[in-house]
Amino acid sequence: MAQAPALPRGFELPLEPRLPRIGAIDAVSLEARAGELAKRSIKRESKLYALALAVRMMDLTTLEGADTPGKVAALCSKAQRPDPVDPSVPSVAAVCVYPNLVPTARARLAGSGVKVASVATAFPSGQAPLEVKLAEVVAAVEMGADEIDMVIDRGAFLSGRYAKVYDEIVRVREACGEAHLKVILETGELGTYDNVRRASLLAMAAGADFIKTSTGKINPAATLPVTLCMLEAIRDVHDETGRMVGMKPAGGIRQAKQAIQYLCVLHETLGVDWLTPDLFRFGASTLLNDVLMQIRKQKTGVYQSPDSFTID
Amino acid sequence: MTELEKRHSPVPAPLEWDYAPAPEARDIVRFQERYGLFLGGEHVEPRSGEYFPTISPSTEEPLAEVAQAGAEDVDLAVSAAREAFTNGWSGLRPAERAKYLFRIARILQERSRELAVAESLDGGKPIKESRDVDLPLAAAHFFYYAGWADKLEYAFPNRRPRPLGVAAQIIPWNFPLLMLAWKVAPALACGNTVVLKPAETTPLTALLFTDVCRQAELPPGVVNIITGDGSTGAHLVRHDGIDKVAFTGSTEVGKAIRRELAGRDVALTLELGGKAANIVFDDCALDQAVEGIVNGIWFNQGHVCCAGSRLLVQESIYEPLVEKLKRRMGTLRVGDPLDKNTDIGAINSRQQLDRITELVRAGEEEGAEIFQPECALPDRGFWFAPTVFTNVAQSYRIAQEEIFGPVLSVLTFRTPAEAVEKANNTMYGLSAGVWTEKGSRILWMAERLRAGVVWANTFNRFDPSSPFGGYKESGFGREGGRHGLEAYLRFD
Numbered sequence: 188m189a190q191a192p193a194l195p196r197g198f199e200l201p202l203e204p205r206l207p208r209i210g211a212i213d214a215v216s217l218e219a220r221a222g223e224l225a226k227r228s229i230k231r232e233s234k235l236y237a238l239a240l241a242v243r244m245m246d247l248t249t250l251e252g253a254d255t256p257g258k259v260a261a262l263c264s265k266a267q268r269p270d271p272v273d274p275s276v277p278s279v280a281a282v283c284v285y286p287n288l289v290p291t292a293r294a295r296l297a298g299s300g301v302k303v304a305s306v307a308t309a310f311p312s313g314q315a316p317l318e319v320k321l322a323e324v325v326a327a328v329e330m331g332a333d334e335i336d337m338v339i340d341r342g343a344f345l346s347g348r349y350a351k352v353y354d355e356i357v358r359v360r361e362a363c364g365e366a367h368l369k370v371i372l373e374t375g376e377l378g379t380y381d382n383v384r385r386a387s388l389l390a391m392a393a394g395a396d397f398i399k400t401s402t403g404k405i406n407p408a409a410t411l412p413v414t415l416c417m418l419e420a421i422r423d424v425h426d427e428t429g430r431m432v433g434m435k436p437a438g439g440i441r442q443a444k445q446a447i448q449y450l451c452v453l454h455e456t457l458g459v460d461w462l463t464p465d466l467f468r469f470g471a472s473t474l475l476n477d478v479l480m481q482i483r484k485q486k487t488g489v490y491q492s493p494d495s496f497t498i499d
Numbered sequence: 500m501t502e503l504e505k506r507h508s509p510v511p512a513p514l515e516w517d518y519a520p521a522p523e524a525r526d527i528v529r530f531q532e533r534y535g536l537f538l539g540g541e542h543v544e545p546r547s548g549e550y551f552p553t554i555s556p557s558t559e560e561p562l563a564e565v566a567q568a569g570a571e572d573v574d575l576a577v578s579a580a581r582e583a584f585t586n587g588w589s590g591l592r593p594a595e596r597a598k599y600l601f602r603i604a605r606i607l608q609e610r611s612r613e614l615a616v617a618e619s620l621d622g623g624k625p626i627k628e629s630r631d632v633d634l635p636l637a638a639a640h641f642f643y644y645a646g647w648a649d650k651l652e653y654a655f656p657n658r659r660p661r662p663l664g665v666a667a668q669i670i671p672w673n674f675p676l677l678m679l680a681w682k683v684a685p686a687l688a689c690g691n692t693v694v695l696k697p698a699e700t701t702p703l704t705a706l707l708f709t710d711v712c713r714q715a716e717l718p719p720g721v722v723n724i725i726t727g728d729g730s731t732g733a734h735l736v737r738h739d740g741i742d743k744v745a746f747t748g749s750t751e752v753g754k755a756i757r758r759e760l761a762g763r764d765v766a767l768t769l770e771l772g773g774k775a776a777n778i779v780f781d782d783c784a785l786d787q788a789v790e791g792i793v794n795g796i797w798f799n800q801g802h803v804c805c806a807g808s809r810l811l812v813q814e815s816i817y818e819p820l821v822e823k824l825k826r827r828m829g830t831l832r833v834g835d836p837l838d839k840n841t842d843i844g845a846i847n848s849r850q851q852l853d854r855i856t857e858l859v860r861a862g863e864e865e866g867a868e869i870f871q872p873e874c875a876l877p878d879r880g881f882w883f884a885p886t887v888f889t890n891v892a893q894s895y896r897i898a899q900e901e902i903f904g905p906v907l908s909v910l911t912f913r914t915p916a917e918a919v920e921k922a923n924n925t926m927y928g929l930s931a932g933v934w935t936e937k938g939s940r941i942l943w944m945a946e947r948l949r950a951g952v953v954w955a956n957t958f959n960r961f962d963p964s965s966p967f968g969g970y971k972e973s974g975f976g977r978e979g980g981r982h983g984l985e986a987y988l989r990f991d
Contacts, residue, residue, distance in 0.1 A: 211936045212787065213783075216957060220790045226631075228521035228839040229518055231519040233517060233518050237516075419786045454516055
């Protein structure tokens, strides 16, 4: 007779004072709440603060088949001095690249404090044998990655093989060693907010430092309601265990205005404790220049031509 | 540290990320110093010669003076409405009536920012609500009933619908313009003319609406608006020239109106108070239920007759739910109604504030446990912090009486049957909410709850096509939807 798999380690919720609860998500209400928060009107100093924070939280990303050392080197310069004209603009949190480009990024970012993040585990599909995935993670870390962005096996998740997903994350976590682990759920493929919540809890139980929405290769990528759903899961884990897990919406965030909306959702869901690059990141490639343009607008009162910001 | 390291060194998060003020510009609306009455399509001085000020409850500053209509003024208003009914409006081709309603709807949309600002100034409600709820819904009601005007025969097949005549309409201060739309749109669509009296504390949007009527070139006398206090309303109800009274307001006044109309051939619909149960089962989507609870009781400062003021929580999730709710209350932003980030605005009047304060004190004395998040309330104006009472027994006044303010009472239940029993154990029956992921349970509950509206996994949702009204002391008659037409028709 088939046996139900035991709850994985770290995933047990206390029996007292109530039964373990994964919980459900009501899509209509979740989207309404996200829509409400998106209407917050952020002005003046609070806006400038939010924009600078968005820069500090950015994982500047390039994940193309056509990526070259030259392209990554340019991106690394941008990451350190996003706006060469305005030295008060902080550098970004990390540069996110494919494993083969980690050495270039490592060399270019040495001493800058900007982290090197590498995608791994057969990004973006995750459809490869576990050994291959682990080897990729180990290689990326050896080449100098500070952070690993892994993908979960959505095929396993959607067919109900949660234990396989969990085990993989645990093994990858071990392979990361000192490196930080971000677990990409690829919410656009999960289909329901209930699944997003389950996958979030699963990833956090397996040891994720961050949970991340998307690879950027699938539409829809990050959305406000999905992010809200994941932040609520993070909040529940924090309530139950005291653990603070980070969040990274990625893909589809192109405008400063959107970034501020995400920060409002973050602020009103998890509070100021999470308003730090240690616990929140934006995965984006084109967002940075719009944020820079808005910062310049806030400081000078006028919009500058897009050509006054470098394209790297 | 190198320059680059300095650049990257994490700036500590601030203790609080304050949103800078984001006020909606108020100069989009200009009030006259003094408003008369709107009779027969003209703005006229009241025969009574009396005026009273209307103030902004968020600052207590006077906004304008409005007329206090006396018996003679009421008489003129009813005559104007009768005249318009007999000589034109009731005989107009229904499709023509519809055109006027469509026109009003479009003008409301065009002038929505102005009217939203006026609503927030005069009533104290946050601009995000007047902008996103009151105004869009008011316009939607006119659009909806415009569509019915020439289809009444289809709404009631084989019944030959006829208009009633002159409708006397008295509306409350919680949704001034929206309640006007709920009353005026169906009345006009059915071929009646109206005399409408807005609430004493919130007359300004109704007075701006007179301008909308003129802009729409509505025939004179079809809509007449008289302002004043309760005595004006009493004159109107007593007037022998009316064919219909539609009242939204307190149960006390509703009873008085019904007594007044006993033995008279005047149709009546009443939409009165409520003490709605918001019932949360342990299998609900917890975080979304919290949002629903917040929306249920703190929408419009709790000045909502269908507010979910009694929270019934299944005991097995009582603790996490209350904890989440309290935390969420901490993020509610109380303050300037014109600030786009304000969630909770000002209490509508000193009188209402006194009533809320009195009932909250009673709750504390009866032994309920009070919780209010830390929030700084402005010095001037009428304010009350969002409040939750736990350890509430069914017998407490705060569980029985309508508070009509931002105060929630939390009770618990163990089984669905007990939830139904407690929810129905009230003199009211306007609305109820059910939170569960189980579809069959929603239907089971809805069959048993004696409430005019039962919301499932949501609360305070309104739509012109959906009928709204009460059981028991919450009144009778329905507004909205096809049902809403019936209140303004007679059948041969």
